[in-house]
Amino acid sequence: MNPGTLLLASAASFVASIVAGNRYARAWLTLTLTGVFAGLSAALIVLLGTTDWEWRSTLIVGGQLVFLRLDGLSALFLVLVSVVGGAGAVYAHEYWSEDDYPTSAPRGRMWWSGLVLSMGLVLTIVNGLHFLIAWESFAICAYFLITLDRQRRAVRAAGWLYLAASHAGTVALFAFFASLAARTGSWELGPLRDHASLAPLFWLALFGFGVKAGVFPLHFWLPDAHANAPSHVSAVMSAVAIKMGIYGIVRFSGWLPMPAAAGWVVIALGATSALLGIAFAFAQDDVKRLLAYCSVENVGVIMIGLGGAMLAAAHGHASWGLLALSGALLHVWNHGAFKALLFFGAGSVLHATGTRTMSRLGGLWRTMPWTTGMFAIGAVAVSGLPPLNGFVSEWLVYLGLLDAVVSKGPAAWAAMPAIIMLAMAGALALASFTKAGALIFLGSPRTQAAAAAHESGRWMRLPMLTLAALCIALALVPVLFWPAVARAVNAWDTSWPPAAVPNSLTSIGRTQVALALAAVAATFLLLHKVRTNGLRRGLTWDCAYAAPTAHMQYSSGSFAGIVVGWFAWILRPQGIVRRPRGLLPLKAFRIGHNPETVLELVIGPVSRVIVQASRTASRLQHGNLQAYILYVIAALVALGSVAWLAGTP
Amino acid sequence: MNISVNLLVGFAMGLNLIALGSNRLPSLIRAMSVQGVLLGIIPLLMEKELDWRVALVALATAIGKGVVIPGLLRRAMRAASIEREVDPFIGFVPSLLLGAAGTVAAVALAQGLPLLPEHAGSLLVPGALASVLTGFILLVGRSKAISQVCGYLILENGIYLFGLLLIKTTPLLVEAGVLLDVTVGVFVIGIIVDHIQRAFDSLDTRKLTALRE
Numbered sequence: 013m014n015p016g017t018l019l020l021a022s023a024a025s026f027v028a029s030i031v032a033g034n035r036y037a038r039a040w041l042t043l044t045l046t047g048v049f050a051g052l053s054a055a056l057i058v059l060l061g062t063t064d065w066e067w068r069s070t071l072i073v074g075g076q077l078v079f080l081r082l083d084g085l086s087a088l089f090l091v092l093v094s095v096v097g098g099a100g101a102v103y104a105h106e107y108w109s110e111d112d113y114p115t116s117a118p119r120g121r122m123w124w125s126g127l128v129l130s131m132g133l134v135l136t137i138v139n140g141l142h143f144l145i146a147w148e149s150f151a152i153c154a155y156f157l158i159t160l161d162r163q164r165r166a167v168r169a170a171g172w173l174y175l176a177a178s179h180a181g182t183v184a185l186f187a188f189f190a191s192l193a194a195r196t197g198s199w200e201l202g203p204l205r206d207h208a209s210l211a212p213l214f215w216l217a218l219f220g221f222g223v224k225a226g227v228f229p230l231h232f233w234l235p236d237a238h239a240n241a242p243s244h245v246s247a248v249m250s251a252v253a254i255k256m257g258i259y260g261i262v263r264f265s266g267w268l269p270m271p272a273a274a275g276w277v278v279i280a281l282g283a284t285s286a287l288l289g290i291a292f293a294f295a296q297d298d299v300k301r302l303l304a305y306c307s308v309e310n311v312g313v314i315m316i317g318l319g320g321a322m323l324a325a326a327h328g329h330a331s332w333g334l335l336a337l338s339g340a341l342l343h344v345w346n347h348g349a350f351k352a353l354l355f356f357g358a359g360s361v362l363h364a365t366g367t368r369t370m371s372r373l374g375g376l377w378r379t380m381p382w383t384t385g386m387f388a389i390g391a392v393a394v395s396g397l398p399p400l401n402g403f404v405s406e407w408l409v410y411l412g413l414l415d416a417v418v419s420k421g422p423a424a425w426a427a428m429p430a431i432i433m434l435a436m437a438g439a440l441a442l443a444s445f446t447k448a449g450a451l452i453f454l455g456s457p458r459t460q461a462a463a464a465a466h467e468s469g470r471w472m473r474l475p476m477l478t479l480a481a482l483c484i485a486l487a488l489v490p491v492l493f494w495p496a497v498a499r500a501v502n503a504w505d506t507s508w509p510p511a512a513v514p515n516s517l518t519s520i521g522r523t524q525v526a527l528a529l530a531a532v533a534a535t536f537l538l539l540h541k542v543r544t545n546g547l548r549r550g551l552t553w554d555c556a557y558a559a560p561t562a563h564m565q566y567s568s569g570s571f572a573g574i575v576v577g578w579f580a581w582i583l584r585p586q587g588i589v590r591r592p593r594g595l596l597p598l599k600a601f602r603i604g605h606n607p608e609t610v611l612e613l614v615i616g617p618v619s620r621v622i623v624q625a626s627r628t629a630s631r632l633q634h635g636n637l638q639a640y641i642l643y644v645i646a647a648l649v650a651l652g653s654v655a656w657l658a659g660t661p
Numbered sequence: 662m663n664i665s666v667n668l669l670v671g672f673a674m675g676l677n678l679i680a681l682g683s684n685r686l687p688s689l690i691r692a693m694s695v696q697g698v699l700l701g702i703i704p705l706l707m708e709k710e711l712d713w714r715v716a717l718v719a720l721a722t723a724i725g726k727g728v729v730i731p732g733l734l735r736r737a738m739r740a741a742s743i744e745r746e747v748d749p750f751i752g753f754v755p756s757l758l759l760g761a762a763g764t765v766a767a768v769a770l771a772q773g774l775p776l777l778p779e780h781a782g783s784l785l786v787p788g789a790l791a792s793v794l795t796g797f798i799l800l801v802g803r804s805k806a807i808s809q810v811c812g813y814l815i816l817e818n819g820i821y822l823f824g825l826l827l828i829k830t831t832p833l834l835v836e837a838g839v840l841l842d843v844t845v846g847v848f849v850i851g852i853i854v855d856h857i858q859r860a861f862d863s864l865d866t867r868k869l870t871a872l873r874e
Binding site for chain 2 (some may be wrong): 198634636637638639641642645
């Protein structure tokens, strides 16, 4: 079938599902899944074929002809939108059902369809004006999804912050597309590498898309929005929506000429995001905030790969640039799969216990075995450990950077520190997810709510299983996914030779399979041993204390304490401590809080100054008619004197 | 011809000062209406041979500004049964001083403007500027809505004086349109005055600050 027909069918079913979503949950789900499958097939046809799909219609919107295109790069992202869009819809069917949320469930369904549809449009539109329209409607759909549970104050605050940050980015994009159109004479987008004068516009695009992608200093809206949104929305935001920012950066770094410093800046931003993102993640006590900060880290990994590729393109080293970029693009898929899986897991825990605070959970593996298993798979993947998929893409990025170091070009100076920071980020990611997994699922329940948890139903388990299977597939047979990634890389830089499957990828696939088999075998061996010998249960050694309680387990703060100390210069942990005093101390406590440093130390004070200035200015607007007329006279006199002065030579 | 026109404009400038100095609404309205009639006569004196269209404009202006608008204002004043005091923001003496200074400034400014030679000796331009300034002073310095309407009308008189410079080239329709605008404006303000009175039990525009956000 032709991709155009499929995309049309997909768009039609999404429009229909927006209409149906208000009333009919089942019909909405069916229509959404139809749309998702149609979109997915269109993307796969383009990715696995050799030709791009283009549709230049005679339809005019806003004075511009509608022009759609699906090439390798946009198809790669469209696959992600479709997979997570479908999985989240199934998940929401139980997680945000009519029974629990009678008013917001229908709204949630409609905005969900709107979100997936507008993201699809963002990916296919190749006209600057229409891109902005689609981009804005995507941001607004996301806003309404984040604030589905708007009775809660924190949710509303997070929604406003998201909306404000998102629009700050959109302003930059308006400037970007408008100046692009002014300089090229057309709103139509496409490869413009030979217009050297367009290079500075890249900075505008980097800022505008960087806000959406959550690159380090621009990530300040992300933890609040992703933590306070309903979990299926957090999943689509973290796994897909921020990738739209990545898409923008990748797309326009491929189409526009690059300023000389672009590659260096992107790789530096990526390395900073990776390291600081995961440092912030490690310090969190809220599992969804942890996952959100971890997204900042993963965006950093992708940016490192992209920055490496940009350096390679600038200095003519196609081979390692290709590796770095394909690692980055594969990581887009990988992160989409495991982050959605993790957010679904966290949502499952939230659904069962009513809390996101890890220090109130514990011991859930007994009551929620499925969720535990799925979360474990996601955690191993996100930590970049073999034999799961996070390792594959990060390894490709590493390989690209290592080749850059070996080639001893100027890029080595960027690649070397990036490798070190990536490695540190990887170690901290492992620590973060050890903490999250251990606090939530292992040990014994810290509160009544955690003890009374229950496993989630099949509508929530099914998407988790699908995503976990996808993670395993991406991990064990990465060769299968290579053609798609190679095609996307080729769409980024057409001058690079079409790449065969790199040997490293083949060998890493084999190693992963071997490791996975070994792990499965070890598990079976262990189970067998346990069955035959039986388990001996005993208390954890507790210094012979007579009355151990669940609260004596590691808490989030104690687990992360040392690392938080290393990063105290940026994390700025705050806490109230009351130490035990005297021989028989009665009360002692420590309340810790890890603020969002960029938000509270930079954005906060700056916006307070702006608010103060606006307040002062608003005193001019007091409602006194006479004074208003005086303003008019003053303005007239001022204008008159300007004209007078300008008139006299 | 210029002498009689200048005489009338001079009268109008004097009426500006009377309007600034009057402490009761009826006298303010009267000053304004007399000024309107005077201005209505001016076009008749400017032309050597009388064109019937110019005569029509003059007649309409005189009736509109001298009879209809003041009548509307008096009716509004009665209907809203407001006190007759002007209740100034800027006191009468400061208003008069400002008005006088404004008149002097207007004459000085008119000297500096690049005018056509035929208008150079005329008082039309200084009179226009002085009336505009007086209108502004009344608008800013008085708190009752009716006195502000008067201020607005005097301001409009100034603009009309300015327009007389171009009477040969301005089509009749524009003149008539301006007059109609003013009448409708006053009519609307009459209604608004009534509503302000009902809502606030007073015509003091200072109380409108309660409406701001």
